[in-house]
């Protein structure tokens with residue numbers, strides 16, 4: 316006999332944010348959360364309770380002081396009481412507690428998350444607990460909001476959200492940063508017979524979903540994904556992680572690098588507007604101060620400026636000649652733009668986001684479309700980097716070389732074999748449409764929006780060379 320029970324639509328108790336926005340003051344409520352601080356006086360005790368759903372948490376008031384006795388910083392509790400208007404500063408409502416259930420004890424002498432400001436290094440060392448801080452909670456919620464609004468933008472533009480593989484046979488960017496995947500030895504075979512390659516050929520963790528997105532865009536027209544990428548990035552900068560997330564969009568039937576700029580700009584304006592208008596707890600107080608500037612970028616009536624690499628280098632050279640001590644690296648046509656150059660262009664020349672297009676082919680990846688139309692410099696490719704103040708490069712994109720003969724020539728120049736890239740040539744051979752797209756570094760987006768300088772604080776559990784604690 317199967318027993319049937321009444322349908323329940325949710326088994327989850329309300330979060331503090333839900334409670335604060337929906338309950339009338341007189342209802343008895345239950346609040347689940349972690350204690351952030353406790354203050355005891357003779358006749359009353361106060362505790363700040365947080366469940367990560369609201370920026371401030373909820374002040375709990377204990378007129379029966381003994382009830383607060385078991386509470387320590389960091390412990391988890393279930394409090395029952397009534398929500399009432401708060402006479403105190405900094406909050407509209409408080410919880411007048413009638414009952415306390417201690418769910419998880421926490422020894423305050425050993426708890427690494429103290430109320431006073433903690434150094435970034437200390438929090439990195441206690442990465443498994445750092446989501447208990449206001450800064451990391453806000454960052455995680457900003458990631459959530461940004462990914463939702465990016466998805467909404469692409470959905471509205473007719474894009475299909477697709478899933479691309481993490482394991483791959485190619486190093487899309489050709490920068491030699493792909494991590495190799497090694498299979499564990501099979502216990503059933505003698506070590507001499509263990510296959511070196513699990514997939515029958517060398518396999519890597521993906522550095523970018525682009526090549527797979529191209530295959531899908533050449534059938535579904537407009538596709539995007541938000542996916543982890545892995546790069547054996549040895550330089551320890553505040554813009555690089557070994558594992559990061561990238562929003563990549565790819566679409567067919569586009570012939571102009573300006574289209575790539577327009578879609579990228581549209582998606583970012585949308586995220587900035589959504590984040591500015593949302594009441595979600597995605598900012599710390601300091602970060603909120605950046606909002607007017609971000610809104611100005613989102614609302615400006617004119618498109619974000621676009622400049623060719625050649626024109627950008629000319630501006631940099633003129634500035635370098637006038638102030639020779641500003642840059643560590645002299646700018647010159649044919650050399651990569653250094654991060655100091657990128658920041659100067661965005662911060663001093665454009666005073667805002669700036670697209671730099673048409674880089675020399677030898678500085679970029681093999682798949683980019685050659686600029687060989689009349690009036691264009693054939694030494695360059697149809698590509699773009701988006702530079703923003705405070706950060707430098709936020710995103711990169713290009714038109715992809717859809718002409719089979721040109722692509723084959725580029726593959727020879729870059730030393731890429733048909734064995735790995737035959738399928739990529741096939742995409743051109745069988746009705747390949749002109750197409751293009753871009754990749755937006757998700758942690759860099761969060762860093763730019765929040766003003767948090769290092770991308771290690773823009774991902775919940777970061778990985779970089781020499782560091783993987785959990």
Ligand code: 4AD
Nearest residue numbers: 523525555556559563709710711712752753754756
């Ligand atoms: O410029 P990248 O290397 O471009 C690509 O990978 C293209 N295949 C993307 C495409 O067209 N679909 O990387 C794109 C962005 C960079 O602008 C940067 O924001 C971010 O990815 N990025 C990193 N972010 C954190 N840590 C790293 N090691 C990163 N490397 C790139």
